[in-house]
Amino acid sequence: MGNPTLSWNLVSDVHRLLEYQFMVNALQAGTIVAVMAGVVGWYMVLRRQSFAGHTIAVMAFPGASGAALAGLPTALGYYLACGIAALTIGRAGGAAGRGRSGESATIGVVQVAGLAAGFLFLSLYSGVLEQLETLLFGTFLGIDSNQVLTLLVIAVVVLGVLALVGRPLLLASLDPELARARGVPVGALDIGFLLVLSLAVAATSQITGALLVFALLVAPAAAAQALTPRPGLSLVLSVAFALLVTWVGLGISYFSIYPLGFFVTSLAFGLYVLAQLVRRLVL
């Protein structure tokens, strides 16, 4: 792709960005992932489940290395491992009932168990090591139109499920006792949300890498919730922020030799800090 340089003409920059098919694919994939991450992340932040989200995200690593060892498609490994982790966290959290400290220990243990298994798979199958960095830190190169289609299907499923259970889930997240009294199946929603989260996280990690999903899942949602207490508005803001971070990040990294992960996380962090400042100084 030569050595693209940024000019002052923004229109021609965008035009040059879209000349290449891989960049069009990356923007499509990024847009789908950002919308999904903006919505799912909003619920995750509301429910204070960032640690669970992070743990599910790093399961991409044992998933991918396990799939390579077994000769299965990598993406299948992602979704399987993330789903298993979500079910384990959900079941253990419900069964143990030892409050927050017990839950955080369970999530931590699930995480290292997955990572240790991934490391074992990796050392049994030495071929994946070159992809380790990509797996953990993401890439936007080489996304083909099949992957874009898969991401779209997953996003439709995830957003469809959330559209159906969005209201009871909101109530169950904010006030579980009240929700239970009104006959909302809180336990089923807890597990259901973790499964939705695992789908979203597995999809997001294919763009940002397993370690950087928070750039799209936590920071935009947290920034939006800092700015307004109204659920609908902050949900829209969260999606808008996620889109902004993804588009600007992709744009900058196209013109730079440095990796996408750095720009996306820095933009997300900057946005979060800005939102906190606005909240304290203006609102």
Added chain:
Amino acid sequence: MLSHEFIRNAYLAGTFIALACGVVGWFTVLRGQVFAGDALSHVAFVGAIAAAVIGVDERVGLFVLTLGLAAVMAGLGARAQANDVTIGVVFSWVLGIGVLLIAVLSTSSSGGNGLIVANTLFGSIFGLGAPQGIAAAAIGLGAVLAALAIARPLLYASLDPELAGLHGVPVRALGLALALLIGIVTAEGTQAIGALLVLGLIAAPGGAALALTSKPYLGMTLSAAIALAAMWGGIALSYAIPSLPPSTAIIALAVGAYALASVSTIAL
């Protein structure tokens, strides 16, 4: 087995790292701060990469970054305990900087980069030299003694922060002290079992001990004992089965202990 020097170094460093992880981990689980420990251990990875880019000793990078972030996170939260969103946003940004540093490293140096990344992420306890082993043992011992020295007030501040504050216990300072201790333990543990796995020696023994007993000092001792058993057993297992990496073996034993403890409390 003990006639090999690398095994002796592994046991020397591993023993004290495990004891420190066990004691500090018990408090970490008690206070529900496992996510903070997780963030610090991932950030340790960035510290090691940064040290490689600048060209200083890996340990300098590890300790500067983990202690720095521990202080920052303690400063951002009420009672020196940051909430999960703050932790998530901050540590994902630091990891993003790590990605940049990996790119810088791979354009500036020839090869060896992949090895640094893999070693830092998953550790290499068999690769520790004698000076590193002795240093790790000394730091581990120091962390255990420091944790025991503040154990009483820290316990009080953790179980009932309001009352402890009224009695003049410095709740914030103790929170910061524990955060720094978690930072030290993760930095030290990263060299042995890696930035991605050191959490296992913090969360699993502490979680198992808290599931089995509510008595504080018994719990701390039990936690340290479980961590130690996982470390010793893991090193021996990995020596016996060469295709099993030591970090995986150690973590597998720790996770097994946690699973057993959880199942036994549900059954009882």
